[in-house]
Amino acid sequence: MTSRPLPAQLPRTDLTRHRRLREQGSLERADLDAILDAGFVCHLGVVVEGRPLVVPTVYGRDERHLYLHGSVASRSLAGGTPVCVTVTHVDGLVLARSVFEHGVNYRSAVIHGEARKVTDPDEKLEGLRRLTEHATPGQWSYARRPSRKELAATTLLALSLEEASVKIRTGAPDDGDGPDAELGLWAGTLPLTAVWGAPVADPLLPADVPVPGHIARREGTRHG
């Protein structure tokens, strides 16, 4: 691992080149970072005996790597297995005048690489810390950290953030200045927002245990 930062522009490769809807493609690393930071669940794709398998899993990150909870796919992940990790935020429906122009406002990052099983205990602990803090900032300091045995029972994958591509669609439908505008139909977007609710205590929890501030203060905030 080097400390040199990754370039601000994502590389244009056979895997990241945008073949379609080019206007939605971004090769800005800042866009990639923002999409990754806004979520905590990704879809991990692997090839198993020639067939694709796509499973949801949680992730965290540092500047150069994504860390994935990998048990689901671990049977398929011998060293150097190619994976594809996709993180998508759905921001709303694009309701055009014509069905043909309908679509979705979204932000999506697709990362290509070879997943590496993290075996060094220190790196694994640090990866798990990042994964835990990514989903719930403040929780690593609050909860009981993994024992040596638990650490050994956890499969953590690392994936370089070097080769990735981003697609973003925002805003109104595209048929507002075409012939369909004459139809007199309503057109616009219907936003979709994910919001954190009120913490629900474990029924087995004694009534006098307070909700810690780092959890309580998320209520009502937006996710994604």
Place this chain on the structure above:
Amino acid sequence: MTSRPLPAQLPRTDLTRHRRLREQGSLERADLDAILDAGFVCHLGVVVEGRPLVVPTVYGRDERHLYLHGSVASRSLAGGTPVCVTVTHVDGLVLARSVFEHGVNYRSAVIHGEARKVTDPDEKLEGLRRLTEHATPGQWSYARRPSRKELAATTLLALSLEEASVKIRTGAPDDGDGPDAELGLWAGTLPLTAVWGAPVADPLLPADVPVPGHIARREGTRHG
């Protein structure tokens, strides 16, 4: 296509057998249906030159098939290409006493099969109708339907719903009755809910075009 309904139990195959977290697995077709009906964006996995590619796309369905908007992946989808389609709803964070027991409450469906490009114009129109109505009920009757040219320019994929598996996790953390319960830490879940917002009119829309009821009435309703 036959009119015989698919069996209520999903088949246990090499691809759908739950290898991990068996308590979360379901082979009830009703669970699959509910998960598919609750969303409109899936992650489509294909194998391209031996590597996985996972892209988000919209879907609709009938009793036996998923219909997918397929342009993104269409270059990889020659007849009979194996695909994996995953639909995931994230319902919240599971915040246990120990980091090891942390997790996510979610509902996820994984469908395996061979995607077929829909070429028959009638089937394509019907598939697009289902896809449109799945995302926005009422919109097919409201918007301008595809012209013959638009229909030809649309790639629609069909995927049988025969081979699928479901995972569901709900409820409290699992360490409420173990030794970690003595730690005095708060534990529970933090729910995450996606909600439709107020319709946003296209800036190019004349001010006197009303929001149709089928769109207006979604505001404030839950998605997922």
